[in-house]
Amino acid sequence: MSIIEPRTLKGFRDFLPREMLQRQALMDTARTVYQSFGFSPIDTPALELQEILSGKGSEETDRQMYRFEDNGGRSVGMRFDLTVPLARFVAQHIGQLGTPFKRYHIAPVWRGENAQRGRYREFIQCDFDTIGTRSIMADIEMILVIDRLLTKLDFERFQIRINNRKLLNGLLANLDLQAHSVAVLRALDKLSKVGPEAVVKEMVDLVGVSSQAAQQVLNLCQSSGESDGVLSVAESVVGGNELGREGVSELRQVLEATSAAGIPSARIHLDISIARGLDYYTGTIVETMLSDLPEIGSICSGGRYDNLASLYTKQDLPGVGASLGLDRLLAAMEELNLVQQAQSPTQVLIAYFDPLLQANYLKFGAILRDAGLNVELYPEPAKLKKQLKYADQKRIPAVLLIGSQEIENRQAQVKWMLDNQQDNLPLTEDLAAIIQCFTQKLSGSGADRQAVGLQ
Amino acid sequence: MSIIEPRTLKGFRDFLPREMLQRQALMDTARTVYQSFGFSPIDTPALELQEILSGKGSEETDRQMYRFEDNGGRSVGMRFDLTVPLARFVAQHIGQLGTPFKRYHIAPVWRGENAQRGRYREFIQCDFDTIGTRSIMADIEMILVIDRLLTKLDFERFQIRINNRKLLNGLLANLDLQAHSVAVLRALDKLSKVGPEAVVKEMVDLVGVSSQAAQQVLNLCQSSGESDGVLSVAESVVGGNELGREGVSELRQVLEATSAAGIPSARIHLDISIARGLDYYTGTIVETMLSDLPEIGSICSGGRYDNLASLYTKQDLPGVGASLGLDRLLAAMEELNLVQQAQSPTQVLIAYFDPLLQANYLKFGAILRDAGLNVELYPEPAKLKKQLKYADQKRIPAVLLIGSQEIENRQAQVKWMLDNQQDNLPLTEDLAAIIQCFTQKLSGSGADRQAVGLQ
Numbered sequence: 001m002s003i004i005e006p007r008t009l010k011g012f013r014d015f016l017p018r019e020m021l022q023r024q025a026l027m028d029t030a031r032t033v034y035q036s037f038g039f040s041p042i043d044t045p046a047l048e049l050q051e052i053l054s055g056k057g058s059e060e061t062d063r064q065m066y067r068f069e070d071n072g073g074r075s076v077g078m079r080f081d082l083t084v085p086l087a088r089f090v091a092q093h094i095g096q097l098g099t100p101f102k103r104y105h106i107a108p109v110w111r112g113e114n115a116q117r118g119r120y121r122e123f124i125q126c127d128f129d130t131i132g133t134r135s136i137m138a139d140i141e142m143i144l145v146i147d148r149l150l151t152k153l154d155f156e157r158f159q160i161r162i163n164n165r166k167l168l169n170g171l172l173a174n175l176d177l178q179a180h181s182v183a184v185l186r187a188l189d190k191l192s193k194v195g196p197e198a199v200v201k202e203m204v205d206l207v208g209v210s211s212q213a214a215q216q217v218l219n220l221c222q223s224s225g226e227s228d229g230v231l232s233v234a235e236s237v238v239g240g241n242e243l244g245r246e247g248v249s250e251l252r253q254v255l256e257a258t259s260a261a262g263i264p265s266a267r268i269h270l271d272i273s274i275a276r277g278l279d280y281y282t283g284t285i286v287e288t289m290l291s292d293l294p295e296i297g298s299i300c301s302g303g304r305y306d307n308l309a310s311l312y313t314k315q316d317l318p319g320v321g322a323s324l325g326l327d328r329l330l331a332a333m334e335e336l337n338l339v340q341q342a343q344s345p346t347q348v349l350i351a352y353f354d355p356l357l358q359a360n361y362l363k364f365g366a367i368l369r370d371a372g373l374n375v376e377l378y379p380e381p382a383k384l385k386k387q388l389k390y391a392d393q394k395r396i397p398a399v400l401l402i403g404s405q406e407i408e409n410r411q412a413q414v415k416w417m418l419d420n421q422q423d424n425l426p427l428t429e430d431l432a433a434i435i436q437c438f439t440q441k442l443s444g445s446g447a448d449r450q451a452v453g454l455q
Numbered sequence: 456m457s458i459i460e461p462r463t464l465k466g467f468r469d470f471l472p473r474e475m476l477q478r479q480a481l482m483d484t485a486r487t488v489y490q491s492f493g494f495s496p497i498d499t500p501a502l503e504l505q506e507i508l509s510g511k512g513s514e515e516t517d518r519q520m521y522r523f524e525d526n527g528g529r530s531v532g533m534r535f536d537l538t539v540p541l542a543r544f545v546a547q548h549i550g551q552l553g554t555p556f557k558r559y560h561i562a563p564v565w566r567g568e569n570a571q572r573g574r575y576r577e578f579i580q581c582d583f584d585t586i587g588t589r590s591i592m593a594d595i596e597m598i599l600v601i602d603r604l605l606t607k608l609d610f611e612r613f614q615i616r617i618n619n620r621k622l623l624n625g626l627l628a629n630l631d632l633q634a635h636s637v638a639v640l641r642a643l644d645k646l647s648k649v650g651p652e653a654v655v656k657e658m659v660d661l662v663g664v665s666s667q668a669a670q671q672v673l674n675l676c677q678s679s680g681e682s683d684g685v686l687s688v689a690e691s692v693v694g695g696n697e698l699g700r701e702g703v704s705e706l707r708q709v710l711e712a713t714s715a716a717g718i719p720s721a722r723i724h725l726d727i728s729i730a731r732g733l734d735y736y737t738g739t740i741v742e743t744m745l746s747d748l749p750e751i752g753s754i755c756s757g758g759r760y761d762n763l764a765s766l767y768t769k770q771d772l773p774g775v776g777a778s779l780g781l782d783r784l785l786a787a788m789e790e791l792n793l794v795q796q797a798q799s800p801t802q803v804l805i806a807y808f809d810p811l812l813q814a815n816y817l818k819f820g821a822i823l824r825d826a827g828l829n830v831e832l833y834p835e836p837a838k839l840k841k842q843l844k845y846a847d848q849k850r851i852p853a854v855l856l857i858g859s860q861e862i863e864n865r866q867a868q869v870k871w872m873l874d875n876q877q878d879n880l881p882l883t884e885d886l887a888a889i890i891q892c893f894t895q896k897l898s899g900s901g902a903d904r905q906a907v908g909l910q
Contacts, residue, residue, distance in 0.1 A: 017495035038831025068523030376493025
């Protein structure tokens with residue numbers, strides 16, 4: 001029989017234990033933090049009707065969608081994000097769910113992107129949103145979630161950049177540029193990439209804004225320094241425009257509240273230049289930059305929107321939420337040495353010396369597991385060297401060595417693989433001394449956290 | 456603009472918070488138990504090349520596969536199980552992974568089944584396997600994993616049924632029926648459904664077995680009672696056949712070892728009649744029945760196989776593993792009242808009384824989260840009645856009531872939603888008394904476990 005070459009599809013990848021333990025640890029932290037604010041998990045199908053998916057997305061997402069006809073002749077597609085499914089979900093179930101509805105969703109999405117750009121065609125999104133309230137408290141909470149999440153992941157130097165769409169839109173209205181707002185915002189969004197002159201040029205040449213107005217927009221966006229100072233500039237340029245004043249007031253509330261909640265002011269940065277391309281946002285906007293790796297871009301972005309589900313329901317559903325860039329964040333954590341290199345969840349390997357002791361090994365395994373340890377029994381009486389090599393390759397921190405001699409002397413040997421030390425421990429029926437030693441050495445210390453994939 | 460009707464595709468479904476919390480708790484338990492035996496998580500792509508997927512599956516899975524041509528003109532399919540991807544994965548990476556390789560995989564699979572049979576077209580599989588060892592220890596461990604998993608899920612009455620393919624194949628060889636083994640096993644597999652006479656009839660009429668031989672096969676399969684007695688019958692019918700004797704010896708080792716590891720003998724049941732349809736298995740076979748709900752069938756099944764990945768590599772890769780039926784198990788847990796009805800992970804709702812106290816609410820939320828509690832702040836100063844109704848609907852166990860009066864008196868009120876009691880607690884800067892009360896009342900007790908979705 002000829003062999004089929006085992007390979008993954010172009011743009012797709014396998015996750016081996018080391019990578020999967022890291023991803024799992026990160027997703028667990030996200031889950032724990034989201035839940036600590038009362039966000040509930042949901043899930044939606046990987047496949048949806050094409051009419052659902054293609055309604056809301058952009059031309060780009062439409063083009064990238066995996067779409068086909070199923071066996072029943074229905075036009076279906078694989079979800080390309082979690083926002084469109086959320087809109088459909090909320091429109092369908094909001095009567096039962098009630099508001100405010102706080103959900104998170106951690107799940108894979110698929111996009112037939114050009115894989116040469118170094119992107120994958122299957123990736124996980126980690127979104128959280130609060131639906132059904134216009135209260136600024138929900139905006140504030142979005143920022144608290146991001147701050148707690150990054151702190152829990154051991155990031156120390158990061159900056160949550162905040163802006164408000166109302167401020168920009170108010171300014172544009174004041175300058176009589178509402179009709180061009182999307183084009184102006186699009187130009188502004190390139191500020192950090194192309195510089196101020198190119199942005200003014202785009203506004204003037206492509207959008208038809210007067211050079212004076214373009215300069216005024218730019219001045220606001222470039223004002224930086226103390227938040228209070230920036231807000232004063234903002235207040236003066238929006239003048240009497242109500243929307244703009246609302247934007248300034250919301251930004252002020254967000255700044256005060258995040259400070260009251262204990263976020264150091266250095267982590268919160270007012271940045272009037274961020275517009276986040278999408279038309280979608282209508283109020284608060286956030287981006288999150290790692291101070292040590294600004295080049296990777298925002299690792300958690302989001303904002304407030306007025307109407308999540310207008311394609312699927314006439315009910316007004318305002319909301320606010322953000323999305324964590326899992327792959328980007330993992331790459332950053334790898335680079336900043338914030339992930340550990342565990343190859344297995346095992347904390348203790350029981351070496352298999354003697355088939356006559358098999359029943360003992362099984363009993364010991366059960367007792368150690370009852371004490372909360374991850375314990376693996378080497379499956380056959382191989383040479384000790386081979387078993388230790390296995391423990392070493394899997395980065396298992398402890399090997400428990402028990403032969404007939406040890407049973408007789410009531411002494412077990414423990415080999416600590418990370419520092420190559422050895423201990424003798426009393427071998428009793430209930431393994432009390434061994435459990436005490438393992439739980440001390442393997443929890444709290446690096447070894448235990450290594451086992452779960454995070455430092 | 457006309458509205459698109461928000462609906463899921465036929466055969467697919469959304470998971471709302473209550474259902475998702477239950478599923479998540481079940482998957483977490485599976486993960487914890489798998490990891491406690493040293494199984495590592497992996498993941499593979501949802502999409503694979505059709506040549507990979509259609510090689511190993513049956514005609515049925517081929518027909519049910521979601522397959523299409525992607526934008527690059529490749530024939531692709533959505534995975535219909537986790538076994539074929541595992542075979543491909545192991546063939547591709549075993550050099551790097553080494554053996555024994557112990558992995559688990561919890562992930563969705565897709566099958567275009569006839570949804571009228573009450574099945575879903577998207578469902579989660581929870582598989583664990585040990586690859587690369589022929590040691591019976593791995594078979595034994597599979598049973599220990601199943602036992603620990605069901606025990607952790609609070610099942611009390613269940614039975615792990617064990618058989619060994621070698622015993623049956625040895626008996627068939629002894630009766631000169633090797634050539635008909637698949638057909639005979641297929642007939643036997645129907646024993647519990649159609650009864651002994653129909654099975655004998657199928658063997659005689661369809662397979663062409665002599666009625667004497669058919670009766671002998673059936674006698675073995677129907678022998679029951681004490682394991683020792685059944686094994687003696689088995690030993691006598693396989694006679695001198697080596698494969699058959701190996702089967703008997705393996706069953707004996709499995710029985711002894713599971714007993715040594717502390718599994719009550721009532722939970723382990725030798726059942727020579729189970730053959731588990733598939734050709735695939737070559738040694739130990741297991742099924743798991745809930746004693747209170749036998750009608751739902753096996754909730755965790757598996758066995759040993761000789762050659763996992765022969766389609767993709769010439770390397771011999773024997774293995775043993777089992778698959779947990781997540782949906783079936785959840786249905787059973789629901790029926791046996793083993794799941795809780797939490798609608799949200801929130802343990803404490805901070806009621807929003809007074810906008811002037813907003814900074815306090817934010818601070819309190821942060822302090823309680825630091826103490827490990829899941830805390831939600833109602834997002835706006837709505838009427839208390841509305842806020843309490845919200846807590847009630849979400850089954851949030853505690854509501855913290857702090858108005859200006861409480862701040863002044865340094866007393867907070869706590870309303871316990873489940874029993875409608877109220878407490879007054881000292882309101883200090885660090886919330887020490889409140890934290891102590893919450894952690895006592897909300898952890899260990901039903902309320903905390905309710906919050907995570909499991910009783």
